[in-house]
Amino acid sequence: xxxxxxxxxxxxxxxxxxxxxxxxxxxxxxxxxxxxxxxxxxxxxxxxxxxxxxxxxxxxxxxxxxxxxxxxxxxxxxxxxxxxxxxxxxxxxxxxxxxxxxxxxxxxxxxxxxxxxxxxxxxxxxxxxxxxxxxxxxxxxxxxxxxxxxxxxxxxxxxxxxxxxxxxxxxxxxxxxxxxxxxxxxxxxxxxxxxxxxxxxxxxxxxxxxxxxxxxxxxxxxxxxxxxxxxxxxxxxxxxxxxxxxxxxxxxxxxxxxxxxxxxxxxxxxxxxxxxxxxxxxxxxxxxxxxxxxxxxxxxxxxxxxxxxxxxxxxxxxxxxxxxxxxxxxxxxxxxxxxxxxxxxxxxxxxxxxxxxxxxxxxxxxxxx
Numbered sequence: 001x002x003x004x005x006x007x008x009x010x011x012x013x014x015x016x017x018x019x020x021x022x023x024x025x026x027x028x029x030x031x032x033x034x035x036x037x038x039x040x041x042x043x044x045x046x047x048x049x050x051x052x053x054x055x056x057x058x059x060x061x062x063x064x065x066x067x068x069x070x071x072x073x074x075x076x077x078x079x080x081x082x083x084x085x086x087x088x089x090x091x092x093x094x095x096x097x098x099x100x101x102x103x104x105x106x107x108x109x110x111x112x113x114x115x116x117x118x119x120x121x122x123x124x125x126x127x128x129x130x131x132x133x134x135x136x137x138x139x140x141x142x143x144x145x146x147x148x149x150x151x152x153x154x155x156x157x158x159x160x161x162x163x164x165x166x167x168x169x170x171x172x173x174x175x176x177x178x179x180x181x182x183x184x185x186x187x188x189x190x191x192x193x194x195x196x197x198x199x200x201x202x203x204x205x206x207x208x209x210x211x212x213x214x215x216x217x218x219x220x221x222x223x224x225x226x227x228x229x230x231x232x233x234x235x236x237x238x239x240x241x242x243x244x245x246x247x248x249x250x251x252x253x254x255x256x257x258x259x260x261x262x263x264x265x266x267x268x269x270x271x272x273x274x275x276x277x278x279x280x281x282x283x284x285x286x287x288x289x290x291x292x293x294x295x296x297x298x299x300x301x302x303x304x305x306x307x308x309x310x311x312x313x314x315x316x317x318x319x320x321x322x323x324x325x326x327x328x329x330x331x332x333x334x335x336x337x338x339x340x341x342x343x344x345x346x347x348x349x350x351x352x353x354x355x356x357x358x359x360x361x362x363x364x365x366x367x368x369x
Contacts, residue, residue: 002069004017004068005017005069005070005125005153006070007151008072008073012025013025013031018153020218024052033045034065037065041064042064044060044068045065072125075123076122076123077122078286079286080287081126082124082287082288083287084115084130084289084290085300087106088132089104089131089132089133089137090136090159091159095195095197095226107293107310108139109139109142109143111310116143116150118309119152122314122317125151127154127155128156129143129156130156130157133158134156135156135158135163141168145175155177155178156172158180159183159196161201161208162208164207164211169208169215172215172217173216173217176217176218180218182222184236185201186228187232187236188235191232194228195226209243210243213243219243221240221246221248222249222250226266233249249271251271251273253266254301256352257300259351259356283298284302284321284323295309296309296317297320297323298323299348301348302327305323306323307319345363349363
């Protein structure tokens with residue numbers, strides 16, 4: 001199994017290590033040497049031995065380059081990042097979930113293999129696997145390992161409920177993700193279980209979280225703040241600090257992906273934050289989102305129109321740029337707005353709020369003008 005991945009990334013050439021956020025940037029000439037060296041086969045060149053030792057304290061002296069290094073080719077477009085909802089099913093029922101009806105459906109394993117191959121051929125090197133809850137999908141272990149073997153740097157977004165399962169923890173320890181992002185819904189069982197509407201959810205999460213920390217996985221915590229857990233924000237922060245893991249806070253709740261408003265009342269007003277002005281987005285240009293059926297859209301919010309990656313293959317992604325441009329046009333309640341240069345949300349986000357008939361204060365800072 002490879003220990004390093006050599007890949008184009010836009011105009012740059014990088015050496016990546018699975019499970020690490022660090023990278024080595026190569027001159028193009030050095031990168032172009034690698035396929036020839038791997039075909040020989042040759043030992044790892046001294047310049048790469050030195051660079052890997054400096055960056056990751058790895059000793060590659062005398063190692064065969066084709067045993068150590070996977071060389072990725074550039075895709076036909078500019079896509080380097082993607083997210084994948086492997087399934088929308090979930091073992092929790094959080095009060096603020098943006099998915100609405102969480103139906104467990106999507107591609108079979110053959111379809112998942114085809115989708116991952118299309119992502120690889122498109123040039124995707126950073127892949128975020130999400131859901132629903134990805135770890136409950138029976139195809140997750142095979143899908144995750146396949147994406148890893150294809151040289152993708154993987155981030156998994158999870159509620160952590162399955163990390164206590166030995167086979168799951170062993171999978172992530174053997175094929176370490178670049179990041180394992182876990183959502184935190186409370187600091188006590190009473191609060192966590194109320195937010196997730198699942199008795200015993202907190203105990204399962206706490207056990208899995210501590211096991212993942214002890215396994216040395218690269219963990220990042222998302223503190224999800226709503227009315228029902230706002231009184232435990234300080235305790236959630238302190239828990240993260242005690243574990244020694246980074247954390248971020250999220251309090252701005254969205255409508256469902258279907259444009260309905262059920263999650264919005266769960267917001268905790270005192271923790272809402274002002275988004276920075278929207279100045280552009282790589283969605284549909286260097287990034288795309290894939291749903292459980294392999295339909296590629298510019299992002300998880302702007303889901304329509306989309307490209308069927310299973311039917312159309314990599315070539316279908318050529319149309320995402322035009323879709324992105326069309327979705328960013330001001331329409332509906334934003335038509336004619338003269339303050340759009342300082343708007344804090346993109347057009348697709350504004351659209352779902354408008355469809356949910358949400359108060360302007362939820363998404364428009366100009367609502368009093």
